[in-house]
Amino acid sequence: MKARKLLMIPGPIEFEPEVIQAMAIPTTSHVAPDFVESFGHALDMMKEVWLSPSGQPFVVAGSGTLAMDMAAANLVEPGDRVLVISTGYFGERYANLLARYTDQVDVLRASRGEQVSPEQIEAYLKEKDYKLMTFTHVDTSTAVLMDPRPIGELGKKYGVLTVLDGVCSVAGEEMKQDEWGIDVAFTASQKAIGVPPGLALLMASPRAMDVWKNRIKPVANYYADWENWLPIMEAYANRKPAYFGTPAVNLILALETSLRIILEEGMDQRFNRHRKIGRAFRAAMKAAGLDMIPASEDSAANTLSAPFYPEGIAAGDFLAAASAEGVILAGGLLADIKPRYFRVGHMGATTRNDLLATVGAIESALQKNGYDLKPGACLQSAQQAYDAS
Amino acid sequence: MKARKLLMIPGPIEFEPEVIQAMAIPTTSHVAPDFVESFGHALDMMKEVWLSPSGQPFVVAGSGTLAMDMAAANLVEPGDRVLVISTGYFGERYANLLARYTDQVDVLRASRGEQVSPEQIEAYLKEKDYKLMTFTHVDTSTAVLMDPRPIGELGKKYGVLTVLDGVCSVAGEEMKQDEWGIDVAFTASQKAIGVPPGLALLMASPRAMDVWKNRIKPVANYYADWENWLPIMEAYANRKPAYFGTPAVNLILALETSLRIILEEGMDQRFNRHRKIGRAFRAAMKAAGLDMIPASEDSAANTLSAPFYPEGIAAGDFLAAASAEGVILAGGLLADIKPRYFRVGHMGATTRNDLLATVGAIESALQKNGYDLKPGACLQSAQQAYDAS
Numbered sequence: 001m002k003a004r005k006l007l008m009i010p011g012p013i014e015f016e017p018e019v020i021q022a023m024a025i026p027t028t029s030h031v032a033p034d035f036v037e038s039f040g041h042a043l044d045m046m047k048e049v050w051l052s053p054s055g056q057p058f059v060v061a062g063s064g065t066l067a068m069d070m071a072a073a074n075l076v077e078p079g080d081r082v083l084v085i086s087t088g089y090f091g092e093r094y095a096n097l098l099a100r101y102t103d104q105v106d107v108l109r110a111s112r113g114e115q116v117s118p119e120q121i122e123a124y125l126k127e128k129d130y131k132l133m134t135f136t137h138v139d140t141s142t143a144v145l146m147d148p149r150p151i152g153e154l155g156k157k158y159g160v161l162t163v164l165d166g167v168c169s170v171a172g173e174e175m176k177q178d179e180w181g182i183d184v185a186f187t188a189s190q191k192a193i194g195v196p197p198g199l200a201l202l203m204a205s206p207r208a209m210d211v212w213k214n215r216i217k218p219v220a221n222y223y224a225d226w227e228n229w230l231p232i233m234e235a236y237a238n239r240k241p242a243y244f245g246t247p248a249v250n251l252i253l254a255l256e257t258s259l260r261i262i263l264e265e266g267m268d269q270r271f272n273r274h275r276k277i278g279r280a281f282r283a284a285m286k287a288a289g290l291d292m293i294p295a296s297e298d299s300a301a302n303t304l305s306a307p308f309y310p311e312g313i314a315a316g317d318f319l320a321a322a323s324a325e326g327v328i329l330a331g332g333l334l335a336d337i338k339p340r341y342f343r344v345g346h347m348g349a350t351t352r353n354d355l356l357a358t359v360g361a362i363e364s365a366l367q368k369n370g371y372d373l374k375p376g377a378c379l380q381s382a383q384q385a386y387d388a389s
Numbered sequence: 390m391k392a393r394k395l396l397m398i399p400g401p402i403e404f405e406p407e408v409i410q411a412m413a414i415p416t417t418s419h420v421a422p423d424f425v426e427s428f429g430h431a432l433d434m435m436k437e438v439w440l441s442p443s444g445q446p447f448v449v450a451g452s453g454t455l456a457m458d459m460a461a462a463n464l465v466e467p468g469d470r471v472l473v474i475s476t477g478y479f480g481e482r483y484a485n486l487l488a489r490y491t492d493q494v495d496v497l498r499a500s501r502g503e504q505v506s507p508e509q510i511e512a513y514l515k516e517k518d519y520k521l522m523t524f525t526h527v528d529t530s531t532a533v534l535m536d537p538r539p540i541g542e543l544g545k546k547y548g549v550l551t552v553l554d555g556v557c558s559v560a561g562e563e564m565k566q567d568e569w570g571i572d573v574a575f576t577a578s579q580k581a582i583g584v585p586p587g588l589a590l591l592m593a594s595p596r597a598m599d600v601w602k603n604r605i606k607p608v609a610n611y612y613a614d615w616e617n618w619l620p621i622m623e624a625y626a627n628r629k630p631a632y633f634g635t636p637a638v639n640l641i642l643a644l645e646t647s648l649r650i651i652l653e654e655g656m657d658q659r660f661n662r663h664r665k666i667g668r669a670f671r672a673a674m675k676a677a678g679l680d681m682i683p684a685s686e687d688s689a690a691n692t693l694s695a696p697f698y699p700e701g702i703a704a705g706d707f708l709a710a711a712s713a714e715g716v717i718l719a720g721g722l723l724a725d726i727k728p729r730y731f732r733v734g735h736m737g738a739t740t741r742n743d744l745l746a747t748v749g750a751i752e753s754a755l756q757k758n759g760y761d762l763k764p765g766a767c768l769q770s771a772q773q774a775y776d777a778s
Contacts, residue, residue, distance in 0.1 A: 004415060007415075007416070007417065007418060009418050011635060012416045012417075012418065012419065012635065012638060015415070015416060020413050020415055020416070021413060023412040023413045023639055024409050024410060024412045024413030026393060026396075026404070026409055027396070027401045027404060027409070027579070027585045027586070028396065028401075028717075029396060029398050029401065029717050029719075030401065030586070031719075032717065060451075060452075061450055061451050061452050061455070061586065061587045062449075062450050062451050062455070062612065062634075063449075063450050063612075063634030063635055063636075063637075064634065064635065065611075065612055065617075065633070065634040066450070066451070066612045066634070069610075069611050069612040072611070073610075073611075096611075097611045100607060100608075100609060100610075100611045188635065190416070190635055190638075196416045196637070196638060196639045197416070197419070197450065197635045197636065197637045197638055197639075198450045198587045198588075198637030198639075198640055199587075218489060219489075220489060220609045220610065221458075221462075221489070221609065221610040221611070221612065221613070222454075222458050222461070222462075222485075222486045222489045222610070223451065223452075223454055223455045223458040223610065223612065223613065224610070224612065228454075243722075244454070245451075245452030245453065245454040245455075246400060246401065246452055246453065246577065246579055246586045247452075247586065248452075248585070248586045248587030248640075249401055249579075249585060249586055250412055250585045250586075250587075251587055251637075251640075328417075328418050328421065330418075330420075333632075
């Protein structure tokens, strides 16, 4: 029997075997011609995955929080007014983070599990003169999906930079950075982009780069400063070696591999696959009678889901039972309801097989914890919804 | 014939095969019990490698520059007076970096290839009231080795925090953090610690942690802030899962593997091996009639060397010839003399075999570029010096 369990958490996710193999290529020099070609190729492909031919890509060793920090530290100066549109834990984190760089941070909070409407956002933009607004495309704590299109439009209309936190969305949820007028979109490697954790990935629009170039004060955060990294990214894109900090060679070879696989699938095809899997997973949870954050199908992300436990089921017992069935799931993240819900990542390389295995493990874990459930009902719903969509 | 070339640059270096294999272990959850155990074990072992039973370890995804930034951003507040002891490129970088956090940065510069003496340092400490001083244990641009002992003593005598940039030294050059009174010592994974690039590794003394706890202003750099990372490091050290940013799971498994191999060798044994290899490499270059930075044996690092080319040899031709012989070497890094010297990393897993192969490739590359050299003279000197020491 295969000992390895399926990793269905919202990152790190299941990775393509080829990507994992690339991690173990004996490390070469960061200025060796073959590595320069791989890094340059990865930067080129990022622009295709972000659908941002005009964008400036950045790849820096760090976690997703470094990507958040890069956008904030480079674009926000003391006294700048910024708006955080918060749909969960990571919106709150962004507000905390931005407060390091300016004391003018407003937070527009959604009710739990709900989206913030474009009208609510416009009301804020009408009232005050913001330099920048951030929103979380998919908040990993709530599985709330925000539609970036109207936010990009509002950003253009009011002259506000739009920053999309795409840590749980890029390469999973539909996102067309240039067409939709998004100024910065970033992610972390271990999410739908399909590379083990350790890289912050960011794409900045020409408008964002202009705002950065016209800063008055130096960037307060040295490691995140684009002044250090821009010449490096430009050099590698032009297939020339350059040095500021040693790039994470093995992770970048894995990134090149994963981006190639993503583009072979095709972006529209990939967004559709995520929609199908998301829809099928939610149908299964509905068949099991579980409530979800968000309650509405229209607000639900396709990269992860956040179901509530039925009454009387303890988080630890449920997660242990799912793990015993061979599927690792994640607990809750929102502090006030942490023990009441769980999270399932279904992004990146996730297949129909993985989906069915996961639904099967959840079904069994519920039953073993005394929850009355018609055997196979969830699996059947998942399969039907997947095949119908 | 084996196609892979020997990677003898000052990082990334040659890694142990077991470490490379750990990179390709299918990624698990960052809160899975086996990963929690591995991360905790790595933190424990760091204290042994740093010889710092009292230290607080930090492991964060990033390059060595992030480690520099962590020490600076957490310990320096606006207006604090700091002293940078510079023996090359990375001293200058530290001065630039520190200027983000305070406008009171003094730089005490060595002449190229020379050390800064304790007397010179003490003269500065007598004159002004510094909060912190930094020095580069081995500067990767010059191969100058500084003795940390008198600096640690001066730090204690004058109540100044001592920050050791050990990017090119930790786990290679002798360093006993607690005994020598060093407050912060950091490195990057791809150097003598023997792990592919992508991790910043830092150890802070109780005195450094106290200074950080008593800060007046928040840390200006969010990603580097110990407030975010300390609870995570404490949790993993206590074998409990915790979350701030997703750790670089595969790199941390590789770190655990490498630290285990390092401790199996034993620290004194390892420091001695580096001394032997450094001495033997310098003997070989002397036999070839090459000048070196530094000129004096007493100032020379054991983790890398920086020989000048003989008159009339072009950097590109020489490096290409060495590569054709199967050994990758690094060019110069100091802007003003970049084409006049090369750099050879001989740290971490480097063996006597690697040493001889490298010396042989240099000998051939010199000869192929028209340099008159008695065949085998360098190899013989390397071998004799290695076996004698």
